[in-house]
Amino acid sequence: MEKAEIGLIGLAVMGSNLALNIAEKGNRIAVFNRTTSVTDEFYESAGDLKKQIIPCRTIEEFVEAIRPPRPIIIMIKAGEPVDQQMAALQPHLSKGDIMIDAGNANFRDTMARFDRLKDTELTFIGMGVSGGEEGARHGPSIMVGGTEESYKRVEKVLTSISAKYNGEDCCAWLGTDGAGHFVKTVHNGIEYADMQMIAEIYGILRDGLGKTADEISKIFGDWNKGRLNSYLIEITEKVLAAKDPTTGTAMPDIILDKAGQKGTGKWSVIEAQNMGIPATAIEAAVAARSLSSMKEQREAAEKIFGAPTNEFPMTFGADLLNDLEMALFAAKIGAYAQGFAVMAEASRQFDWSLPMPVIAKIWRAGCIIRSQFLDEITSAFTKAPDAANLVVTPAFSDMVKESLPSLRRIVSAAVTAGLPVPALASALGYFDAYRQARGTANLIQAQRDFFGAHGFDRVDGKDIHHGPWGSGAQG
Ligand SMILES: NC(=O)C1=CN([C@@H]2O[C@H](COP(=O)(O)OP(=O)(O)OC[C@H]3O[C@@H](n4cnc5c(N)ncnc54)[C@H](OP(=O)(O)O)[C@@H]3O)[C@@H](O)[C@H]2O)C=CC1
Numbered sequence: 463m464e465k466a467e468i469g470l471i472g473l474a475v476m477g478s479n480l481a482l483n484i485a486e487k488g489n490r491i492a493v494f495n496r497t498t499s500v501t502d503e504f505y506e507s508a509g510d511l512k513k514q515i516i517p518c519r520t521i522e523e524f525v526e527a528i529r530p531p532r533p534i535i536i537m538i539k540a541g542e543p544v545d546q547q548m549a550a551l552q553p554h555l556s557k558g559d560i561m562i563d564a565g566n567a568n569f570r571d572t573m574a575r576f577d578r579l580k581d582t583e584l585t586f587i588g589m590g591v592s593g594g595e596e597g598a599r600h601g602p603s604i605m606v607g608g609t610e611e612s613y614k615r616v617e618k619v620l621t622s623i624s625a626k627y628n629g630e631d632c633c634a635w636l637g638t639d640g641a642g643h644f645v646k647t648v649h650n651g652i653e654y655a656d657m658q659m660i661a662e663i664y665g666i667l668r669d670g671l672g673k674t675a676d677e678i679s680k681i682f683g684d685w686n687k688g689r690l691n692s693y694l695i696e697i698t699e700k701v702l703a704a705k706d707p708t709t710g711t712a713m714p715d716i717i718l719d720k721a722g723q724k725g726t727g728k729w730s731v732i733e734a735q736n737m738g739i740p741a742t743a744i745e746a747a748v749a750a751r752s753l754s755s756m757k758e759q760r761e762a763a764e765k766i767f768g769a770p771t772n773e774f775p776m777t778f779g780a781d782l783l784n785d786l787e788m789a790l791f792a793a794k795i796g797a798y799a800q801g802f803a804v805m806a807e808a809s810r811q812f813d814w815s816l817p818m819p820v821i822a823k824i825w826r827a828g829c830i831i832r833s834q835f836l837d838e839i840t841s842a843f844t845k846a847p848d849a850a851n852l853v854v855t856p857a858f859s860d861m862v863k864e865s866l867p868s869l870r871r872i873v874s875a876a877v878t879a880g881l882p883v884p885a886l887a888s889a890l891g892y893f894d895a896y897r898q899a900r901g902t903a904n905l906i907q908a909q910r911d912f913f914g915a916h917g918f919d920r921v922d923g924k925d926i927h928h929g930p931w932g933s934g935a936q937g
C-alpha cells in the first residue's frame with residue numbers, strides 16, 4: 463500500500479477535522495486514536511476522502527504506514543496525555559521523524575519536551591492551532607514553534623491547510639521551542655477578554671435595558687457590519703437568535719451562567735504577572751469565569767444583598783447604542799494592546815524575536831479572534847514594529863481618543879446601575895493609568911519605605927532614598 467506523507471494521532475473534534483482538511487488538500491494521511499472504535503467511525507464517515515486516509519489500530523501499524531522521515535501531528539487532550547502519547551510513540555520512530563504537538567499545550571511543557579528530545583535524533587514542534595471545529599476542517603490559524611529548519615520541512619502541508627486572508631497564509635513560524643504555544647496561549651487570553659467584554663455589553667442590554675435575546679441579537683448583527691466586525695460578534699448574533707427546539711425559548715436563556723475554562727486564559731495571566739506586564743482585561747475575564755462558576759455562592763449573596771435596584775441611567779436609543787458599540791471597541795483595543803505587550807516582553811525574555819506584524823497577520827482569518835480589526839493591528843505594527851504599546855501607535859491612539867469617552871460613559875452607567883462590567887472597567891482603568899504621567903505610586907513608595915525601609919527614587923534625582931519617618935517608622 464502507498465505510504466502516507468503525514469500521520470495524525472487523536473480523532474476528537476480538532477484532530478478528525480484537521481485530518482479531513484489534510485486529506486482534502488491532496489495529502490495521504492495515516493490516523494490513529496487511542497480508542498479504536500473512534501478511528502473506525504472516523505474512517506467510515508470520511509466519504510470520498512477515504513482513499514487518502516489510512517486508518518490504523520495500533521501505534522506500530524500507524525508508524526509503519528507513514529513514509530520516513532515522518533511528520534506526526536499529535537492532537538489530543540493537552541497535558542499528561544501528550545507526554546504519555548509521545549513516550550508510546552518514541553520507541554517506534556527513527557532519525558528525522560517530527561512529533562508535532564498541535565494541542566493547547568502550556569508552553570512551559572513544550573519547552574520541557576524540547577529539552578527531553580534534544581539529545582535524540584527526533585525533532586519536535588510545538589504548534590498552536592485555532593479555529594475550533596470549522597477552522598480545523600476548512601482552514602485554521604497555525605502558530606508554529608521549533609527550529610526554522612523543522613518548520614521548512616512541514617511548511618508545505620501546513621500552509622496548504624491553513625486559513626487564507628486575501629490570499630495570504632494564516633500560518634507562520636514564530637520562533638524556537640515554546641514560541642508557537644505561547645502565542646496561542648495569549649491568543650486565547652485575548653479571546654477570553656473579547657468574550658467577557660461582549661458578555662458584559664449583553665448584560666447591560668439584558669439587565670439594564672430589558673432587551674430580549676432576539677433584540678440583542680439584532681444589535682450585534684448591526685455591529686458586525688461596522689468596526690466590531692469579527693467572528694465572535696458574528697457568533698454572538700447567531701447564538702442569541704437560536705431557539706431551544708423543545709421549548710422555543712432563546713438558547714442563551716436556558717444555558718446555566720457558569721463558564722468553563724481549560725487553562726489557557728489563566729496561563730496568559732500567570733505569565734503576564736511573572737513578567738510584570740499588566741494584562742488587566744484578560745485578568746478580569748479569567749476572574750469573571752471563576753466567579754461565574756460560584757453559582758451557589760452568588761445565589762446566596764443575592765439573597766443577602768438583593769439584586770441591583772438602580773435604573774440604568776441612560777435612555778435606550780441610537781446614542782446609547784453608539785456608545786455601547788464604541789465602548790466595546792475601546793475596551794477591545796485595551797485587551798489586544800495588553801496581549802501584544804505580553805508577547806513583546808516574552809519575546810525579550812525567551813529570546814524568540816516574535817514578529818508582531820506576522821502574529822497579527824495570521825490571526826486575521828481562521829482563528830476564534832479573527833477580525834477586520836486584526837488587519838488594522840497588522841498595519842500598525844508593520845509601520846511601528848517596536849512601538850512600546852499598540853495604543854500609542856498613530857492609528858490606534860486616534861481610535862482610543864475617539865472611543866474612550868463612550869467606554870467611560872458606559873462603565874459609569876453600569877457601575878451606577880450595579881451591573882458588573884469587570885473587563886470593560888479594567889480596560890478603562892488601564893487606559894487611565896497608562897496615560898497618567900504622574901501617578902500615585904509615590905505614596906506606595908513612601909508607605910513601603912515607612913514600614914520596610916525599602917527606599918525610593920526622588921523626583922529631583924537627589925541622593926536621599928529614605929524618608930524622615932522618625933520613630934513611628936517600623937524596621
Ligand atoms: N476543541 C477546540 O475548539 C480546540 C481544541 N484545541 C486543543 O486541541 C487538542 C484536542 O482538542 P479536542 O479535539 O477538543 O479533543 P479533547 O481535548 O477533548 O481530547 C480528546 C482526544 O484526546 C485523546 N486522549 C485523551 N487522553 C489520552 C491519552 N492519555 N493518550 C492518548 N490519547 C488521549 C482522546 O482519545 P480517546 O478517544 O481514546 O479518548 C481524544 O482523541 C486539545 O489540546 C485542545 O485543547 C485547540 C483549539 C481549539
Ligand SMILES: O=C(CO)[C@H](O)[C@H](O)COP(=O)(O)O
Pocket residue numbers: 566592593594650653722723724725726727830
Ligand atoms: O483554543 C480554543 C479556542 O481558541 C479552544 O476552544 C479552547 O478550549 C478555548 O478555551 P476554554 O475552553 O478555556 O474556553
